[in-house]
Amino acid sequence: MRSTPQSHRLRHGRYSEHGRSYLVTFVVNHRRPLFTDLYLGRLLVIELRQAHELGLVDSMAWVIMPDHVHWLFELKQRNLPDVIRRVKSRSTLTINRRRQSKERVWQPGYHDRAVRAQDDVCKMARYIIANPLRAGLVERVGDFSLWDAAWL
Structure with a gap:
């Protein structure tokens, strides 16, 4: 089993396409x-x-878990790596400003899955x-504060 991070391998062969839906996961350092x-x-x-309001993406759903998102x-504008980089870097700045820290907030890389038509x-x-x-953080979905979905 490897003990060194392999996030750089996630980028090989990655292609993003405007108008395609993606499920993306990124993890706290x-x-x-x-x-x-x-x-x-x-x-x-x-x-x-803000990524949604700027027209970079059309957000359908998200949940912010204690250690990942x-x-x-x-995807509407730019490419997938640019959008994720923007969200991660801007959130790092505001989170570290609040914590009065200069620590890394996010692990390098992210996992993405292109959503198929079916x-x-x-x-x-x-x-x-x-x-x-499912993680046992709440007994009802409505009791959790950090989520949103377009249809629910």
Whole structure:
């Protein structure tokens, strides 16, 4: 088993396409439960919403777990690496400003899955927002604060 990070391998062969939907996951550095702090989670929400409002993506669903994020969106402008880089770098600045820190917030890289035409995006969105329930963080999805979905 390898002990060195292999996130650089995720980038090989990666292609992004405008109008395609993606399910993206990115992880907090060292999997620290950073977003148990609701205020820090809200700072990330601002960045996700800004990407939507700027027309970079059409957000369909997202959930911010204590140590990672799942985000389902349709790519509108730029390419996938640029959008993720923007969200991660801007959120790092605001989160570190709040924490008065210069620590790395995110692990390098991210995992993405292109959504196929036959995939049920509404079902994917429900799966995403049910993450806190499956993780045992809440007893009802509505009790978790850091999620949103276009249809729910």
